Amino acid sequence: MDDLGGGPRRGAPWKRMSKEELDNQYSPSRWVVRLGAEEALRTYSQIGNEATKRAQATGRNLLNVPYGDGEGEKLDIYFPEAVSEALPFLVFFHGGYWQSGSKDSSAFMVSPLTAQGVAVVIVAYDIAPKGTLDQMVDQVTQSIVFVQKQYPGNQGIYLCGHSAGAHLAAMMLLANWTKHGVTPNLKGFFLVSGIYDLEPVMHTSENASLLTTLEDAQRNSPQWHLKTAPTQPVDPACRILVTVGQHDSPEFHRQSRELYQTLRRGGWKASFEELHDVDHFEILWNLTQKDYVLTQIILKTIFQES
Numbered sequence: 684m685d686d687l688g689g690g691p692r693r694g695a696p697w698k699r700m701s702k703e704e705l706d707n708q709y710s711p712s713r714w715v716v717r718l719g720a721e722e723a724l725r726t727y728s729q730i731g732n733e734a735t736k737r738a739q740a741t742g743r744n745l746l747n748v749p750y751g752d753g754e755g756e757k758l759d760i761y762f763p764e765a766v767s768e769a770l771p772f773l774v775f776f777h778g779g780y781w782q783s784g785s786k787d788s789s790a791f792m793v794s795p796l797t798a799q800g801v802a803v804v805i806v807a808y809d810i811a812p813k814g815t816l817d818q819m820v821d822q823v824t825q826s827i828v829f830v831q832k833q834y835p836g837n838q839g840i841y842l843c844g845h846s847a848g849a850h851l852a853a854m855m856l857l858a859n860w861t862k863h864g865v866t867p868n869l870k871g872f873f874l875v876s877g878i879y880d881l882e883p884v885m886h887t888s889e890n891a892s893l894l895t896t897l898e899d900a901q902r903n904s905p906q907w908h909l910k911t912a913p914t915q916p917v918d919p920a921c922r923i924l925v926t927v928g929q930h931d932s933p934e935f936h937r938q939s940r941e942l943y944q945t946l947r948r949g950g951w952k953a954s955f956e957e958l959h960d961v962d963h964f965e966i967l968w969n970l971t972q973k974d975y976v977l978t979q980i981i982l983k984t985i986f987q988e989s
């Protein structure tokens with residue numbers, strides 16, 4: 684079979700990649716340009732830890748709030764100075780390939796957002812091997828239901844996720860809220876350097892244990908669901924920003940672009956941004972800075988200035 688015609692392989696470049704090439708494409712740390720791979724991962728944790736310590740020391744917050752019965756079902760809420768019931772909430776899901784990372788080192792964007800009047804929620808979920816992907820998706824769903832029930836007067840819930848966390852956030856485009864007894868006031872999604880089609884991930888060394896069957900991968904792929912059975916936004920004004928770093932790998936670029944295109948075709952108010960001169964990790968740690976372009980886009984979206 685040749686790959687140039689309109690055969691089944693067309694449009695899925697990863698199917699033509701060797702195992703080594705796939706591993707490479709799906710190892711974000713190998714694509715950083717300013718640091719070595721290990722140093723990039725270390726710096727990422729360090730900046731996350733420092734931002735979290737600072738956030739916990741300086742502002743008003745509620746830490747380790749249970750959103751479910753499970754030991755790992757906890758979230759941290761960071762409030763702005765001015766107390767109000769009618770706050771916008773940004774709910775963040777950390778990355779780490781569903782196998783690493785924690786809420787305790789992921790409060791990157793807390794300081795610049797709380798300073799502008801946004802409450803920020805950092806969610807913990809049971810990473811593998813304790814949690815399965817289905818459980819993680821369920822936990823993330825529960826965390827959003829919890830925020831809506833706890834703060835029914837919120838001025839909008841905005842979901843933000845990085846990498847594997849962007850995948851979990853994007854899965855919420857498919858959530859069936861009616862069975863949870865409450866429809867969250869979702870006004871926006873900020874999807875940062877995410878993975879939305881898990882089929883290629885199945886074939887990488889690092890992640891094979893998470894996804895054993897094609898069915899697992901498809902059930903947990905927002906790209907696959909949105910393409911085969913498009914969903915509609917509950918709120919037609921709901922915005923989705925799909926963003927990727929210039930130095931993310933070509934597969935990460937393709938994943939983001941294709942999700943964006945699928946969302947647009949499905950009638951979602953989506954936009955796409957390739958962020959200049961940042962890698963998979965810098966794109967997130969720059970969110971500690973109030974002047975960073977993505978911080979500004981997030982604030983403008985929340986306060987409806989664009």
Ligand SMILES: N[C@@H](CC(=O)c1ccccc1NC=O)C(=O)O
Pocket residue numbers: 709710711712713724727778779780781784845846847848
């Ligand atoms: N072992 C991975 C680590 C990784 O992908 C990662 C690490 C921290 C935060 C997000 C990540 N990627 C996606 O979830 C790498 O080689 O970059």
